[in-house]
Amino acid sequence: MKVPFVHGPGDLRLDEIDAPVAGPDDVVVRIARAGICGSDIGYVAMGGVAGPSDRPVPLGHELAGTIAQVGEAVEGFAVGQRVIVNPTTNLIGNGGPEGGFAEHLLVRGVADQAGALLPIPDHVAFEDAALVEPLAVGAHAANRSGAGKGDRVAVFGAGPIGLATIINLKRNGVDHIVSIDLSAFRRERALVLGADAVIDPRAEDVADALKRLHGTAQSWFGEMAATSRYIEASGAPVIGDILAMAAPGAGLCVVSVQKKPVQIDFQQLLARELTITTACAYGDEFAQMLDLVGSGAVDVGPMVSHRFQGGDFLAAFAIASDPERAAKVLVEYS
Incomplete structure (x- = not known):
């Protein structure tokens, strides 16, 4: 599968990597929607999370999808369950080894990290669920x-x-x-x-x-x-x-x-x-924003300006980088 990596300042590439396999403590999520964040744009401009990195840096941390694999030590989650991913647990898309702009994402250590994944209520669409992370910020x-x-x-x-x-x-x-x-x-x-x-x-x-x-x-x-x-x-x-x-x-x-x-x-x-x-990232606000989206009390739809398929990621990123034309840009994976 192709995943975007930052290789240096202004150097964003789609690299081919193997699909992940869950270890005993892990979960693999099949990504449905992923949002492009301003920090993603900043990471590309700087060449990494805090400047040029000694290794390629994967992107993507605003994520919603369906569980595809569950490690044998993981309790409370099942294949087919819809979830959002809390990227702070493994620095997903923020300097860690995984990024969420992918068909499948490995979420490490779910067995030992409460809150790494949160179930999406049945009535909440993937698009709205993917907005929970920026809403929490x-x-x-x-x-x-x-x-x-x-x-x-x-x-x-x-x-x-x-x-x-x-x-x-x-x-x-x-x-x-x-x-x-x-x-x-x-x-x-x-x-x-x-x-x-x-x-x-x-x-x-x-x-x-x-x-x-x-x-x-x-x-x-x-x-x-x-x-x-x-x-x-x-x-x-x-x-x-x-x-x-x-x-x-x-x-x-x-x-x-x-x-x-x-x-x-x-x-x-x-x-x-x-x-x-x-203010950096969030604490309890992550779960609170999922509750807000689920309540229907606020229509968060106007946050989204554009939607692209995963294969058109570079075009999506170009639009997201243009503040005159874009608000939140979502990438859809089938």
């Missing part, structure tokens, strides 16, 4: 930001993680959410998924727009936007700009991968008592 970012009732939040970036964060901020009772993105396509999706307003940073100054949308706060530093929480989900070099516009007492949560080191003026943080938090 967004839920973790929303939770780590501390935003809730009474807060006015600005989310930078309306890619899949930004959209997932908006969904969860709305669930957490945030009063007003503004989405900031260069792409009109993505701004429209943000409004559908819960944003109250959007800003095109090419059309107006973001700080001035936030003053208009969130009101102003008077401080020693003059009139500033009364935005109480900022979330950086774009990966663009905007952290310095956010800190410069943030009013005293505001908080910033960074959930994006920053491709270059970021300089921070700690005098600004000190004088205005700003708080910086980061």
Whole structure:
């Protein structure tokens, strides 16, 4: 079977590998849907998870499928059962030896790792189940930001993680959410998924727009936007700009991968008592998002913009790499 591997910066290839066989503690999942993540795009750009690697790096960690093989020591799972894969257990598609953009995926050590696989409710489609992983990242970012009732939040970036964060901020009772993105396509999706307003940073100054949308706060530093929480989900070099516009007492949560080191003026943080938090992956949110999708309380369908067959993976990746045209791109395996 052909599986995408990163061989160096900008070097993505489809390599032929053997289909996996489950050991006593393992499970093999026949993949039905796999989502392309912004981190996949970043890994290709950098040549690996944290820069060029000494070996090819497989991709794919947003996964739903059906169990094809079960090791003799594994309990609680059966062939034919539909599951989602928690990729954090084996760093699947994140530097580990396996990646999920494949017809079959080996999930190692399921016998000893509770939560490596979660059963998909019968009424939940594979497409929705494959969105659980990015939804969990967004839920973790929303939770780590501390935003809730009474807060006015600005989310930078309306890619899949930004959209997932908006969904969860709305669930957490945030009063007003503004989405900031260069792409009109993505701004429209943000409004559908819960944003109250959007800003095109090419059309107006973001700080001035936030003053208009969130009101102003008077401080020693003059009139500033009364935005109480900022979330950086774009990966663009905007952290310095956010800190410069943030009013005293505001908080910033960074959930994006920053491709270059970021300089921070700690005098600004000190004088205005700003708080910086980061959010990486998820904990209990993974199972919680499966419950959310199963409940039908939120229509997550608008997160998906494109669908491709597995044989067209390179075309799918090219579309996913274009923020002007894509949100979540799903790859389907028969």
